[in-house]
Amino acid sequence: MTTAAIQRALTPTEKIYADVEMYVGYTVRTVGPLDPDALRAAYAAVCRAHPQLAARLEADDGGLVFVASGVPPEVQICAGDPGHPLTGVELDEYRMLSALNVVRDGAEASVTLLTHHSIADAHHSIELLAALWACYTDVVRGVPVDLPRRPYPRSLEDLLAERGIHRAASGAGDAAPLRTVTELPASARVPMVRHVVQHRLTAAETKALAELGHREGVTLNGLLSGAVLLVEAEVRGLPVAELLFRYTVNLRNRLDPPVGPTEGTNVVGGGLFKAADDVGPGAVALGRALGERLRAGLADGSIQRSLLDMVTQPAPHAKARPSGPAPAVVSVSNWGVVPPLRSPDGLLLANFHSSSRRKVAPGEFAAIGGYVATTFDGRIGVDLAWPEGDAELPERLGLLREGLGRLTSRS
The missing domain is CATH 3.30.559.30 (Nonribosomal peptide synthetase, condensation domain)
Structure with missing residues (x-):
């Protein structure tokens, strides 16, 4: 077992996404100059404030657990078609549960925050995306960045249970x-x-x-x-x-x-x-x-x-499903x-769209x-x-x- 700090075990509603290594991307299309060093500083600040971004998975005797990664995630930058925003990105849930990928073509680029679906859904991730662009803008303008530290996010099971909501019989x-x-x-x-x-x-x-x-x-x-x-x-x-x-x-x-x-x-x-x-x-x-x-x-x-x-x-006595297609x-x-995203002077945030990567059986592609x-x-x-x-x-x-x-x- 690792000596890294354990955040907690995955619950069933989180593990389903680990089973297929599902990463969801939140892509912002930009026009204008991008400062790689400022992006790295902004991403590092958001990762410090939200420890789920700098976590990874590890197998334990009892199943999968979230652990703190010893190495912070890096911004990955490559030349290519911004219409393919995951070009060049390296993803491994046992190494890191988030990534920031940049694909550049001259003045145009795609900047994609990727979060593993086990740590964040879309509404969670878009909040992180807004924080990322706010930090980037402040870094470019020379404003100090110091976000408040947040605890590791809780599971759906825990949040519903404390409100008296449980699964059906x-x-x-x-x-x-x-x-x-x-x-x-x-x-x-x-x-x-x-x-x-x-x-x-x-x-x-x-x-x-x-x-x-x-x-x-x-x-x-x-x-x-x-x-x-x-x-x-x-x-x-x-x-x-x-x-x-x-x-x-x-x-x-x-x-x-x-x-x-x-x-x-x-x-x-x-x-x-x-x-x-x-x-x-x-x-x-x-x-x-x-x-x-x-x-x-x-x-x-x-x-x-x-x-x-x-x-x-389903319980063993549950009614069998009908056969057929x-x-x-x-x-x-x-x-x-998507809330207004801050950007420094000279950089246009032109559009937003989704992106994603998961593992599937070869026959499932279509x-x-x-x-x-x-x-x-x-x-x-x-x-x-x-x-x-x-x-x-x-x-x-x-x-x-x-x-x-x-x-x-x-x-």
Whole structure:
């Protein structure tokens, strides 16, 4: 066993991401001069303040544990296409659970903060990203940086338990469709980067979509989800009612008391939605039905418990699953609004999008695809994240552009 300081053991809702070595990237596209030394100083300051960034995994007799790494993570910089923001990055969960990767091409660059999903979800990581850019700006301007030290983030299990929320009784519900990891051993998996193509609305289109949602009583998330369901039904040649829609919910402000942005590792729930046959065919009707299902899931606690239920194996007496093909699953994660990011004079932060890398079985490559929605600088962006070269990606992108265009023109 290591002599490094043990932070704590991984809980089941954290270990599922270690099983597939999942790193999620938060990529900022920049135009203008970047100061590598200032980036290193800023990243080091954020890592000191948030020890999860400078942790690594280690195997213990009782399972996996987070331990303090003896070597701080380094900024990795290479020349290349900023449209491929993970170029050159080296990731190893037994060495470091975060990374900062820069890909430069002249005045343009991508700057990506990568966090292992076992230490932080998107809302947690975006808070760290904002701290990183604030520190970078201060370092460039010669302002001293000294962030307050935070404790290691707590697990979802602990945060829910102290609020009286526990998993459902054994055998209750059907958590299996939410499972996102393979049961294969690590030796059978290979790294896979999801290439992102983004459809970004203009500020005017974003405003028009929000106004449509307000008039129709549908959230922006509902409208985007409805549009995605229509795209996937067209691409897959299936009725919308045959698609199983999977989405995530930030629980921080839905718990009592609320949870701070970096207080927990993965403070999220997951929901499933399948459109009934009587739901109208448009994105507005689908979004409204999805919103009703979400509110019902929050009211009965199933959304709050969902990750706890997901990682619980069915009891031996649980009802066997029906045989047959797996359901057609559509996955959307809405990361919400990215807060304003500070930058020094002369450096433009032009855009934001997701990136990711995980290990999969070779046969899973074609099936690993999904959508990520964010709002940055007043503009909605929808990331289509699929393995590079996916044959259906251009069709998906075109259909999404057309569908959202029809919605924004309705104002």
